[in-house]
Structure formats: structure tokens, C-alpha cells
Amino acid sequence: MEQGVLQLTLAWDGKEIVSTGIVSSRPMLAKALRGLPVARVSEIIPRVFSLCRHAQDAAARLCIQAARAERAALDDARDLGLAVAIEAIVEHLYHLLMAWPPLLQKPCRASRIEQFGAWRKRLLAVVDAAAAAALAVDLANWLAELEVPPFDDRLAVTAVALLPQLSAAEWAPLIDREDFAALPTFAGQAAETGVLARHAGDPGLAFLLADGQRIQARLAARLLELRWLAAGLADPSRLSALVDATAVAAGCGLARIETARGTLLHRIELAADCVEDYQIIAPTEWNFHPQGAFDSEMSGCPAQTRDDARIRAACLALSLDPCVPYELRIVDA
Template sequence: MSQGRLELAAVWDGAVVVDIAIRNSRPEASKLLRGRTPEQALAAVPLLFGVCRHGQTQAARAALALAGGAAIPQDGATAIAAEAAQEHLWRLLVDWPTALDLPVDRALFASWYQRLNGVVAQGAWNGSGAEFARFCEQRLLDRAAAAWLMGRDGGRLGPASLCAPLLAALETEARLPTATPTLPCGLDAQAYYAGMAPDWSQAFPRLPVWQGRPAETGALARWPWLRTGGGLAARVRARLADLALLALEATGRVLPQTRVSAFSPEPGVGFAAVETARGLLVHQVRLGQGRIDDYRIVAPTEWNFHPDGAFRDGLLGFRADDAEAVRRRAGHLALALDPCVPFNIAVD
């Protein structure tokens, strides 16, 4: 199954970006689950999603369990956490340095990706937790994670931080013209369902809204003290905040976060909400006579790349002297919003 892609186009009049076009060809994989038994669907989900596979799998497990009248599975949260750490490290150690023409240590990233694969497979941090925490605090933050999260350092990284050069480069870029409202974080599935239900329709998974408006989801939405800064650097700091919290969690200094929640609004229906690296992931399933009558998935990419959402707001009105500057800013913004499919940038 093709993963699709995002076609992102900026209309630039020679001085300012005056319009944005977003075409999302990501296939609706949930349609392939309709008509299957729950067991068949659970076997298919890991094969359908190459990105955030464990988040997608746990969302499916929770939604199908509630739809079938069973309890929410209690395992899987650590796998989602370790998967999120992999995604964040990929952006911070590979994608952002590449985009900013900074040195890339692919061997370091590959080493940690493999170690975190072990955490995912075991469903527990075990001995890897302390090592991961040391890496986050000594190499990524060059700060104590707890103090940094409390804002005592103003979001600043230590001089030995691997991420200090990329943050310094992003701080020189102009602030984004408009801030998109962020999707609330930390709600349970019932609260998310209540907030989405008034707008729920066949089109909702492709064009999701919160209280009638597009919203940004992801790391920035999880850290209120970073939102006021805005811009690309704030989104990178929010990724680091996620990793700092994971470091504390992996070493037992804070309780494990609730990453999976589910709710059944009526018999035969299950609604699951999972917090992934990219943001909120929602699965809703309706069962009938032992098979899936309807299955819908609302992924973070659809929130952040809504035609009237965060990508548009972040680029519309951007001033530049040449098309390459527009293309570069659009690429950086797309990377910050982190779609789960490849993207192309065009400047017209």
C-alpha cells in the first residue's frame, strides 16, 4: 500500500507569501479494516503503518477492546514511549542537522535507535532506562532534566549539548507570522470524544477541527511554557522537553505518563486516543455482528497539515527576497510539524 505524500505549495508574489495550497494524498488505511473481524484488523494494523506503528497498534487494540465490551489492554505504553523517543532522536540527530547543513552523526543515532528497539520489544526500560537518561541529560540537554523542565534555565541548553548548534541556527530565523491554536493535551478519551463529536462526519478524519477550528498537535502542544516563544526553535525545544520527561520516566523519577485512553459512547463503538511523538492519534471503530462496520483514524498529520491549519498559518505572510528563502522556510516548517509521509515543496 502506497504511503502517499504531501504536496505543499506556497504562492509568493516576489515579496511575501500570499497563499498556500496543501494536497494530501495519504491513503485512508482505515477503509481496509472495514468488513474484517477484530482479530483480522489487529493483525493488519502493524502491516499498514510503517510510521508510529506501535502507537497505531495500541490505538486499535484499545478501540476494538472497548467496542467489544472488554477492558483496555494495560500493556503497550512503554513501547509507545520508546517509539516516541526514536522519532524525536531521528529529527534532532539526523533531519534537523541535515536541513541546517550541520554535521550529522548517523552512527550515534543508529545506535540509539537499535537500543530503543529493544525497549519496544521488551515493553520495559530495564537497564536501558538509566543509560537513556544519561544520554538525554549529558549529551542532548547538558542540563539536569528535572530542572530544565521546570524552566529554571529558560529553555537554554548547556554548551556541550548536541542540539545547541541547531537551536542557535533556528533562533536566527524570523518568527512565524501567525500562531495556530493548539489541541488540548492530557484529556482522556471521553473528553476528546465530547470535543470532536459535534463536528464528526465522514470528512472529519481528513479535515479535523477542535471547537470548529483547525488546531496544532504534537510536542509544542504538550508544553505550555514553550508556546509563548513560538517559532521553529520552540518546536525543537518541545521535542527536547518530551525527551527530558522520558528520561525521568525511564529512571522512575516520575510516574509513567498515560498515553492510551479509550471510551465507549455506545454499545459496539470504541473510541481510543493515543499521545504519540507527532501528537494526538484517534481511532474509532463500530462493530456489527462480529465484524467492523466502520473504522476511522484521525492522525496528527491531518491536524497539522489541515488546509487552514498550522502549516498555512506559519507560512502565510512570510516575507522573503527570493523563492529559495521561501522554499527553505516551508521545508523547515514542514519538518517542525513532522508529517508521517514524505513531502514536496513548490514555490509558485
């Protein structure tokens, strides 16, 4: 199945970005699951999603268990939390070591590439709690010396609200319409999910936000979360907080997973052990909502040249971390 793209259009008047247009061509996989035997869901989901595969798999398994009123074992929750955490650590390291420096025109350093490759190999070799604990100390010590790339983005941007951290049970009554997966809102408004939403209470991040440095705050939040996750590897029971599920009604289950990109929700309705309805609410649909974080922070953004507009848009998009490729187009306003 094609993964689709985000088409991001900036209307530029020579001085600033006047408005944006956001169109997603990502196929709605959840609709294709309708009518299938429920056993097929756990087979299809991990094969289709190349990014956040463990998170997507965990969400599918947990929402099915909840719909069937099957109580998940504590060990299962810990294993799922550990897999989700390792996946998130790799994602965060990729961003800080590999994705951001070239965008900020930093020289390509072989040591940085080697560091990412070495940590990725060690992380993906973790198979249980004992192996995670053995790795945790080394990772925590290394992260203590890691710094985020500096990004000067002091702008008086209009920002959407940050998505609160809710449990699956708290989410259950909020997914109340057919198009929620495509255009999710909280309290009737677009909202931002991700590391900034999860860690906005940190004093250092609060300072950056008050200073108008929203992109820099997201970068700092990645490092903050990396250190939290590394500490969690030493005690995987803490990582179970990353995953939970609830029975919404008879034959209906909802799962919540905290991924590197933000909150992921899966909701399933069963009929005779077949999928009657399935919804996947991914972080990209929050952050690239037509009135979401990308739109609010780009609209009105100063840009003296098309290159200025393009670079700013690329940095903002990377900080919001879409799970599909994007195409950027600048048109005259």
C-alpha cells in the first residue's frame, strides 16, 4: 500500500507567509480493515507501517484485547512498553544526530553517523528487561553529554494548544464522530501532540516557550524525553505508562500508545469476531491538521525570500515530525 504524502503549500507575498494549505494523500488503512476477521488485523498492521511499527502493533493488539474483554497480563504490558520505548529512542537519536544537523547546515561528521549506527545496533539487540537494564547505564551516561542543535526561532507565532496527556479511558468518549481520525480535535480545536506536549511542564521548556522559541523547545523536549526513556530502560515497569487500553463498550476497544511523534490511538468495533469499524488517529493528523500546529506557526511567519520560507517550513515540519514524506510548494499570494 502506498504511504502517501503531505502536500504543504505556502502562500508568500514577498514579506511573509500569508497562509498555508495542507492536503494529505495518505490512504486510510483503517477503512480497508472493515469486514476482515479480527485475527488479520494483528498480521496486517505491522507489515503496513514502516515507521512506529512496534507502536502500531501494540495499539492493534491492545485495542483487540480490550474489545474482547481480555485482561492484558502485566508482563505483556511491560514488554509492549519496552518495545515502544526502544523504538522511540532510536527515532529521537536519528533526529538529533542525523536529521537536524544537515538541515541547519552543520558539517556531516563521521563520528555522529557512527554514534547513531552503534546505538541503533545496541538498542535493536535488546530482547528483554535484563538486556535493557544492562544498556541503560551506558546510554544515560552518554546522553548526559549530548546537546541539542541550537536553533534561533524567536518569533511571535500563534500556537495551538498542546494536547493533554490522557489515558485510553479518558479518550474513549472524545472520539465521537466518523471523521475524527482524519481531522482530530480536542475541545473542538486543533492541538499539538508529541514531545513538547508531553514535557511542557518542564521549567526549561517553559522558558523557551515564553521566549517564543517553539522549535527549539521541541528539540529540547526530544533530549529530555530521551533521558527519561533511558532511565526507564533500567526499570521497564515505568515504561508501561506508554501504553494502555480500555473497553469502550461490548465489542469495542480503544488503545493509547505514546510514540516518538505523539499520541497514537486505535479504536476497534467487532461484530461476530470481524472488524465492523476501525479508526487509527495518528500524530501526523494532529500536527498537520489544516488548522493545526504547522498552519498556525507558518501563517504570518516573516520570510524575505523564497529560500527563507522554504527553510523555515522545512525546520517546522521536521520539528513536528510527520510520519509520511511531504512536498513543499511556495506560491505567490
